[in-house]
Amino acid sequence: MRTSTGEVLTDPAALAAFLAEHRLGASHGAAAPTDADLARVLALRQETRALLEAEDEDEVVAGANGLVARVAPRTTLLRDDAGAWQWFLVTPPDCSAADELAALIGTGLLGALRTLSHNRFRPCSSPVCHGLFVDTSKAGRRRYCMPGLCGNRLNVASHRARRQATERPAGS
Template identity: 60%
Template sequence: MKTLFSDYKAGAALGTDLVVTGPPVSASELLADEPALSDFLTRHRLAPDALAGGAAPSARDLASVRALREEVGELLRAESEERVAEGASALVARAGRGPVLDRDAAGEWQWYVATEPGAPLAGELGVLIGTGLLGALRTLGHARFRACASPECAGLFVDTSKAGRRRYCVPEVCGNRLNVANYRARQAGSAGTRAARP
């Protein structure tokens, strides 16, 4: 598998999405079994070399990807830039080789980080995520590595948005949940005000 070196957003997004698949962020384990891991990879349009020829993830792959999830979570909550750089570099070094200069689909030269032949699934994902985290750190800065703003969520994410104003790890879940809670609080407050009038 080759990762475009300059496209940090894909790897950072994959890292964020991987972290929010497990407790305490989600109510249940979203990577509960091998088919769930396969679905996760499909949603991200990933075709790792470790699963070439239509191979399905194994129980060992699942355990390794869950361990990777814990490592990535630690990097997203790291308080120092140096810790992020060190940890993300270690993820890339486990299975990555390069950078290599190769042509893209349009025939243009691009820098890639390739994975070692025979690299395990978690190693390939680690290269993609590690490259993304390093690119986000260099391009956007450590302040973009954030905790979810929802008081009911322990999620973490990398804000790769252009404006840098993202507040939630899963905006359509955490943001909506907070908006509904605020709406209900306002409704309860206005109902209490109406009841208090003579």
């Protein structure tokens, strides 16, 4: 959970909206999420956080491999909505939302670790956010989990502080 934005997965309906937004779970025929599904997804978030915070990349690999192995997904090359060829991770139709997310998260973490390295797993630099992210930027200099929110808040605060400092009368 980001302390700056609060919990967004507050109930099964919010989880259903998240899954639909990302074309997962109920969006392709699975049953609507339940309270138990929400609890499993929130527990998965904690597992993922532990992997992002791990100091040892071997620990990340073991944990991410464990996430992927939960449902033994298969990869396949298919056309996306725009007609371009894309790799897809296919999970069984009876797969729970948490297990589908685990497979996707695990695969993503393994790919990021292999391609970018473990030093790209970072905490957000905002003092009011406890978010974590994988820096996929080309230069590898990203500082915020959500630059448009966390980074913008700091930039606005800095701007206001500078403006307030220049508006003070001399000698005060």
